Amino acid sequence: MASEAAAAHGGHDPHLAHHFTSLDRQVDAARLGMWLFLSTEVLLFAGLFVAYSVYRYSFPAAFAASSRTSEIWAGTVNTIVLISSSLTVALAIHFARIDRRMPAVVCLAITLLFALAFLGIKAVEYTTHFREGQLPGAYYHFEQVRLPGASMYWALYFLMTGLHGFHVLAGMTVLSVILVRTWKRYYSSRYYVGIELAGLYWHLVDLIWIFLFPLLYLI
């Protein structure tokens, strides 16, 4: 199968770019590039985690009180949803590795459904906060917690979960493209690095939520 494809491309694997000597080297370079990108993503969120640390240290009572009025059920359910979506994306890569195309496609589709569920729950949560006035800065009008620093908690809450939400959207876009490509037999056990890199991005989204959940919902 690989040799037919190679013959059609003048003697080399159709996936192999001309500036690489072998497919293995190309895949290693792709992985390293993805890890470098993920590091910059971690550092992007690090800025927000620093802001969070400073303001939580400065307003411990306001942060604790605000956290206890957050939608803890939603945060917990969303944690389970994201962990499960990480499992299905890992399984998709596993199936791609052993040339089982349809199970891989199904796993990617389930991952996308989990992502949709996550955003749906997030939307319900945001709606509640908007209605209750749990908002940043001058828009804060939540009667239950009247402490200085409470609006800062909600500013950080919306910044951190918002930036994370955009990452969920980006991840869904990437996973959709990968799903279609897998469906169209673009990948095989010989070359599946695209699914792998999309999976890495999705796991990062899960990773950041793993820290956001206890820090925002369970103070």
Added chain:
Amino acid sequence: MAEHDQHHSALPYFAVWVALIALTATTYFTGRAHLGTWALPLALAIAVTKSLLVILIFMHLWEQKGANRLVIATSFVFVALLVSLTVSDVGTRFILATPAGAPFGTDLPAQLEEAGPEHQPPAGRIGEPKGVPQPK
């Protein structure tokens, strides 16, 4: 390459998933119990354990090249440096360096008493409540 192994098992992924759910339950119940001083270190320890499981098993870093491990480890070291140095800076400013009305260290004493002893700021940092912007 090891990745082309046809007999690769999916079992570790399910095991990691079960462990992650169990750790989520642990962080949920310990978080709701409000353990005071140990709540934050415990929550962070659980989060670090969960992320190690995700990175090593789900993201396959366990079986990959050293360069990839070095990259992500370096970024975590820099995050730890950034957070710890910034917090230790804010935490060690003595009271004269925080004037009344400054956005830091100005929780009102009366409201702190309501909030319970575990949320008190470090001693000597309860400053002048005057000039603090009140929420509407």
